[in-house]
Amino acid sequence: MNDNLQEDLVISKDWTEEETKVVCDGLIKYNRRSSRPLDEQxxxxxxxxxxxxxxxxxxxxxxxxxxxxxxxxxxxxxxxxxxxxxxxxxxxxxxxxxxxxxxxxxxxxxxxxxxxxxxxxxxxxxxxxxxxxxxxxxxxxxxxxx
Missing domain, CATH: 3.40.630.30 (Gcn5-related N-acetyltransferase (GNAT))
Known part of the structure; x- marks a missing residue:
């Protein structure tokens, strides 16, 4: 974790379908990278x-x-x-x-x-x-x- 990261982040209860897709795609990308060779299927x-x-x-x-x-x-x-x-x-x-x-x-x-x-x-x-x-x-x- 980068302790020098000083951005102000906001947690929002409002969301769009596009934002949901960004989160899901991010998780899928991480999972695929972390679970090789299981991503074949x-x-x-x-x-x-x-x-x-x-x-x-x-x-x-x-x-x-x-x-x-x-x-x-x-x-x-x-x-x-x-x-x-x-x-x-x-x-x-x-x-x-x-x-x-x-x-x-x-x-x-x-x-x-x-x-x-x-x-x-x-x-x-x-x-x-x-x-x-x-x-x-x-x-x-x-x-x-x-």
């Missing part, structure tokens, strides 16, 4: 959408691939269609694509009121539980080697 997005025959969206899964791992960010199936294996099929679909792209690990998190048991049924292992949320809610961190 760096990042990608894998999304699958569940639709009715008339194109109404009733579910989907949104994932980010990063350094040979896949992070499941969003998984949702409309309540009307739950319990019919659509969630499992969405997970299996992204896992297959991720594996084809060289991923070796999948991870995600979910809350106790959402679906930790569902992920366990899909072969995920709970590796951490974060407690301290109101009303006894817990956050589960899960992973699966693919």
């Amino acid at each position: 760096w990042s990608d997005t894998i999304n699958l959408i569940l639709k009715t025959k008339d194109d109404k969206v009733v579910g989907g899964i949104m994932c980010n691939m990063f350094m040979y791992s896949l992070y499941i960010d969003v998984l949702w199936v409309d309540e009307k269609y739950r319990g019919h294996d659509y969630g499992s099929k969405l997970i299996a679909g992204v896992e297959e694509i991720a594996k084809e792209k060289g991923c070796i690990l999948v991870d995600t998190c979910t809350y106790s009121y959402q679906s930790p048991d569902f992920y366990v049924k899909c072969g995920y292992e709970i590796y951490g539980i974060l407690e301290g949320f109101p009303e006894g809610i817990k956050k589960y961190h899960l992973k699966k080697v693919i």
